[in-house]
Amino acid sequence: MTGGTRATRAIHEALPPAMREAVDDFAEHLARVRNRSAHTVRAYVADVVSLLDHAVRMGCSAPGELDLTVLRSWLARQRTVGAARTSLARRAAAARTFSAWAHRAGVLPTDVAAPLSSPRAHRDLPTVLRADQAAALVEAPDRRPSATRPAEATGPAAGTHPDAARPDAAGHRDDSAIGATRQDGPAGTARPEDEPVRLRDRVLLELLYGTGVRVSEACGLDVADVDHGRRVVRVLGKGGRERSVPYGVPAQRAIDDWLRSGRPALVVPGSGEALLLGARGGRLNPTTARRIVAGYAESLGLPRVSPHGLRHSAATHLLEGGADLRAVQELLGHSSLGSTQIYTHVSVERLRAAYRQAHPRA
Known part of the structure; x- marks a missing residue:
């Protein structure tokens, strides 16, 4: 894994090998196939690394062991530590994107995040000049x-x-x-x-x-x-x-x-x-x-x-x-x-x- 914060890289390195490989393949998919910006890739990868780290703490050892319970538990923990609604919405979107990709790539047997709902992000009206x-x-x-x-x-x-x-x-x-x-x-x-x-x-x-x-x-x-x-x-x-x-x-x-x-x-x-x-x-x-x-x-x-x-x-x-x-x-x-x-x-x-x-x- 290249880029990302020092903390994200450290968590990535501590993941089981299969999970590290899944993260790296997902990042390449976002950058090369989806043509996402470097900023978007970094944000989504950081969210997925956080998700997989949480999954490991819940006893998972491979990305194929992810399920909806783990995803919801991860989002609940994010909310507990004070994540804003906009951050929670983005992290849920990152989880759904990863899950859909992992299912197509044969990493997950099913798209476990498909039914995952996310909080509706609060949208302030933008500042507009006359x-x-x-x-x-x-x-x-x-x-x-x-x-x-x-x-x-x-x-x-x-x-x-x-x-x-x-x-x-x-x-x-x-x-x-x-x-x-x-x-x-x-x-x-x-x-x-x-x-x-x-x-x-x-x-x-x-x-x-x-x-x-x-x-x-x-x-x-x-x-x-x-x-x-x-x-x-x-x-x-x-x-x-x-x-x-x-x-x-x-x-x-x-x-x-x-x-x-x-x-x-x-x-x-x-x-x-x-x-x-x-x-x-x-x-x-x-x-x-x-x-x-x-x-x-x-x-x-x-x-x-x-x-x-x-x-x-x-x-x-x-x-x-x-x-x-x-x-x-x-x-x-x-x-x-x-x-x-x-x-x-x-x-x-x-x-x-x-x-x-x-x-x-x-």
């Missing part, structure tokens, strides 16, 4: 003399752009980051070297809100993924699913300005075909993109928002404007319509709020 707030955020880079201002409240030093090099949660530095802090020039004027970053920020914000793509999808775009004639971008989403997403005239202008005057100033031999670049020329990192969005939002006094918040806002505004739910599902790349339906709840809540505020009989 249309005017979203427009202000997207246009923020054009209203500032320098692209460095938004990070003043959040950056490591005054005048530091969100692109500035600093470790992420794992202690790694973003390859695309600026090596030195950027500051405004005399009398608040922008320095020429800041202009490419400002143009990049505008493209990033336009794409996140104008298309509703995930931040990882935006950062993964290549130059060739932009179809200027049809004004669509080719996006590689979850599970390797590809889709085409339209964008508007403002985004087209931002892309044109970036490709003409911004990207050539940042490109380096190692840039490859990446559409969005960090200030050192590497592909823009999603962590850096999140800091950029948060910095601009904070500088405007907007509610705390992330790239996913812009995605929520785009979907909600589409539905409020009369878009069909299934069309929004396709645009967002949701595999299930149920994932898209949460945005109808957001719209209903707004309608209720307007009713309570304006109707004399509310």
Whole structure:
């Protein structure tokens, strides 16, 4: 087993050989056959390792000895130690996925987890900007003399752009980051070297809100993924699913300005075909993109928002404007319509709020 936390690897190594082999084969199935992301593989494998460790403690010595009683006992124990409903739902999903795979692979005589129910995860309504707030955020880079201002409240030093090099949660530095802090020039004027970053920020914000793509999808775009004639971008989403997403005239202008005057100033031999670049020329990192969005939002006094918040806002505004739910599902790349339906709840809540505020009989 590769990857995972030290504790997960230690538990994996302590499992009986047949169970270790089953975990490794399951991980390969998720990565190579199901084409799941590395994050999803790590999460599911950690859950399965925990399940099999619990099974061993209940007297099982091979994965074929798993039964529904063991699965329910494992979930009950997770709840006892304080696991959230969302965590329990994911762990139950991991157990069902493992059980179905193990049955098909001949590791389990039956799909023992098929009847396993899981707690319904609580789903908070997402934070959504108003249309005017979203427009202000997207246009923020054009209203500032320098692209460095938004990070003043959040950056490591005054005048530091969100692109500035600093470790992420794992202690790694973003390859695309600026090596030195950027500051405004005399009398608040922008320095020429800041202009490419400002143009990049505008493209990033336009794409996140104008298309509703995930931040990882935006950062993964290549130059060739932009179809200027049809004004669509080719996006590689979850599970390797590809889709085409339209964008508007403002985004087209931002892309044109970036490709003409911004990207050539940042490109380096190692840039490859990446559409969005960090200030050192590497592909823009999603962590850096999140800091950029948060910095601009904070500088405007907007509610705390992330790239996913812009995605929520785009979907909600589409539905409020009369878009069909299934069309929004396709645009967002949701595999299930149920994932898209949460945005109808957001719209209903707004309608209720307007009713309570304006109707004399509310």
